[in-house]
Amino acid sequence: MHAQAAAEALPVTGTPDARALAAGQLIRQATGGDLAAFEEVVRRMQRRVYGFAYQHLRDLDEAHDLTQEIFVKLYRNLARYDADRPFEPWFWKLAANTTINYRRKRVPMPTDQSADHPLSGDDAARSAHDPVLVDALAQLDPAYRLPILLHYYADLPLAQVAQSLNLSVPATKSRLHRARALLRNSLAEAEEAGPK
Amino acid sequence: MTTLTCARARVLLEGYVDGDLALTDPDTAKAVRDHLTTCADCRRQHEQAVSLPFRMKALRSPAPPESLVAGVMSSIAPTPQGLRRAWGLLVPEALLGAFILWYLSGVDGLTALASGAWSDLQGLAVWGSGSAPLPNIPAVDLLLLAAFIALTSLAAYHLSVLARLDQPAPPHIREHRRA
Numbered sequence: 001m002h003a004q005a006a007a008e009a010l011p012v013t014g015t016p017d018a019r020a021l022a023a024g025q026l027i028r029q030a031t032g033g034d035l036a037a038f039e040e041v042v043r044r045m046q047r048r049v050y051g052f053a054y055q056h057l058r059d060l061d062e063a064h065d066l067t068q069e070i071f072v073k074l075y076r077n078l079a080r081y082d083a084d085r086p087f088e089p090w091f092w093k094l095a096a097n098t099t100i101n102y103r104r105k106r107v108p109m110p111t112d113q114s115a116d117h118p119l120s121g122d123d124a125a126r127s128a129h130d131p132v133l134v135d136a137l138a139q140l141d142p143a144y145r146l147p148i149l150l151h152y153y154a155d156l157p158l159a160q161v162a163q164s165l166n167l168s169v170p171a172t173k174s175r176l177h178r179a180r181a182l183l184r185n186s187l188a189e190a191e192e193a194g195p196k
Numbered sequence: 197m198t199t200l201t202c203a204r205a206r207v208l209l210e211g212y213v214d215g216d217l218a219l220t221d222p223d224t225a226k227a228v229r230d231h232l233t234t235c236a237d238c239r240r241q242h243e244q245a246v247s248l249p250f251r252m253k254a255l256r257s258p259a260p261p262e263s264l265v266a267g268v269m270s271s272i273a274p275t276p277q278g279l280r281r282a283w284g285l286l287v288p289e290a291l292l293g294a295f296i297l298w299y300l301s302g303v304d305g306l307t308a309l310a311s312g313a314w315s316d317l318q319g320l321a322v323w324g325s326g327s328a329p330l331p332n333i334p335a336v337d338l339l340l341l342a343a344f345i346a347l348t349s350l351a352a353y354h355l356s357v358l359a360r361l362d363q364p365a366p367p368h369i370r371e372h373r374r375a
Contacts (some may be wrong), residue, residue: 003210035269039269044271050260055255060261067260071268075272094291129254130256133252148252152252184209185241185246191240
């Protein structure tokens, strides 16, 4: 039932039943054109979506733009959402497509930018809790970074990642394995090289 | 007992960590396990592989800016000013419509208008060919024509405003950019 799935997408405080009910109602109301309900959806999802965008682009301004674009696209496409299906994979599929299109429009690519122009002091401080992993992620090809972020950062199950990226489950698993192997190599190399 | 090279063990590591390898190929999974007990480099890689999902989940991102929600909402919601302007256009449109209806005054008026316009056009065509002087078009016909043009332009603009209100505007990209 979509209310349950929507509840997973929209973390709120309160008892699980209250959460599911509130989130389900919000999605229904937003789909019916209720702007206040949509605003609440944005409010509840913004941290997760912004974090996903930031980890993918590694730029605060670009993350803001992408997050905004994802939510505007969500609003424009709400009429296409089938309320009988889970909200979460549908939403992240839209988010993934928006991200891919955003990257296509964007020049220069973030990996080039991060290699040539290190993050500002502010940005670096924000990600300083695991800079080695952040750097390794930045070096990853976007085709590998997106499934990794959807699975481990946005916390989507494998099947939903596959659905979001229009891939089969085995293909997604293979891509995740390859991405993890690349990250693991980068992390091991960074560790051998010692602290920066 | 199967022995593995480091390169082979590292290729199998992700499946080994996920537990897939133990399900699909227990012998190879055991070979990976044995290799890890003897190879310190691969053991380090294994530790990285095991910790990676946890490190990914623990990855911290900056909090979204305060302006994010407002930015999204202003991108999709019609502004009150736009709505007022859209409704305000109804007044001149109604006045022009009332004037035209008064002039036409029913079917007779419409017939008179059509025949008048036709004769005006014929007169203009003859004048254009250079064989007759400029026809004397009644001032009220010119006034009516101007009213029609004004009404059509206003209605087209009105429709475009309403269409923009119906379709959310694109996000105000980069308005928030830091100086």
